[in-house]
Amino acid sequence: MSVAKIITFGISKGGCSKSTSSGITSFLLSREEKVLAIDMDSQGNLTSFLTGEYDICDVFENKTVLEAITNGDARPYIFNVKENLDIIPSNDYLATLAKTMYSNKLGLDALEKALKPVMDRYDWIIIDTPPGLYEQTLLPLATKSDEGSYAIVMFDGSMFAYYAIPKFMEIIQATQEAYNPNLKTLGILFSLIDSRAKENEAMELAVEEDYPKLKFESVIKRKATTRRLSIEGFESNKELDNAIEYYVPFVEEMKKRVKKH
Template identity: 30%
Template sequence: MGRMIAVANQKGGVGKTTTSINLSACLAEKGKKVLLVDMDSQGNTTSGLGLEKNELEKTIYEVLREEISVENAIVEIEDCFGNLFLIPSNRNLAGAEIELITSENMQYILKEKLAPIKDQYDYIILDCPPALGMLTVNAMTASDSVLVPIQCEFYALDGLSQLIYTINLIQENLNPSLEIEGVVFTMYDARTNLSLQVVENVKDNLNQNIYKTIIPRNVRLAEAPSHGLPINLYDKKSSGAEAYHLLADEVIENTEK
């Protein structure tokens, strides 16, 4: 059965989409069959994998509205080892937050839609929007675990307690088996003492699994989305590609435990 992981943090700009894309691509390179679901109306995961998001007519929005089946929305990402697939998103998804509120069992709609295909993939990665709204709640209700990217900056711990509180609420009320997959540090700058202090501070204050792999601040990693490629295809020898390969190894190891 496929493992479903929500990549979530209500803060924007912490590396959620970068992590979703590159972790998925590195898992695919390691022979895992991966479905990436873009749950953000900004559609950055979709454009970051080379699709023209605003020309798409089959997205996660149409799936949630029951206009198409989930199978109809899946796109294979070419050149990605035959193992990476995407359910894309675009600005239409912004309307789903409001529409879901009027639906019966609104927190379970995504889970219900993904259930028929869950067993067809080793991993289903859900890239959540930077908010704790109904789309993120749906993603966490559907998932086995939550992976939390944290930027190495002064306010890293701000908002994290709110996210953990939300995860605990979902565990208690909607998805008892949900767990925190782990915290991954992103945008680490080895040249600054601040990055090191943030890592130590979070480790001291957070009673959660923290990945050994730390994602560096890397120019090639920042360039890759504008070329519509994950880092392991854009520059496989970069420090960013190396880091996401190591993160993929840790995620696989976690799953096997």
């Protein structure tokens, strides 16, 4: 019996490819193993990306991670995407999570409790978070797993994102100390990198100096086919291999790092 390893993608800056990266990573892992994707952003981008459903308010009304957390059981809210790939969706109402947690007296272990009955059904739980360091990001980081709980820091090479890295790292450390002793930062993933931009090299050096050995060697470059994936979808998409090209080595590197920990 396997127990799921948890990977949370985050950074408190929007547009750093969190949803795209968590979605493609879930898709690639599901080719060989069982994956549960969880959308913790009320924008529901990961939900739309993996299900192809954009009318998330209606389609997933009362069928989201918000209800899973409130009722303390994820099972009724798991939506099957394809073989080996499930998702717990979100929609706009997830924005009420903090208020709902308060009125239901739920703690930061609320997502962990909801996931307990399904932990042994999956090899991986991949969680997408919003660009903010509040409950929707804290709950995933606080979720423990016997097989390991990890955070991946998304970085788009911009100055704004560079200053968001230490803030996310501080939250990871604080959550680790207070709630989840086994939580580890798995790495910093450079994404949306423009091959021609000169400043990327300087950013790489700065990150390497601040956080030695944390940067993933695999870098996700900016690609039109990757951007179009949210339109074309994963099924019968002729440019799929091209769209996910940079993610194939990344997922291998990610798996290796998890094994080493």
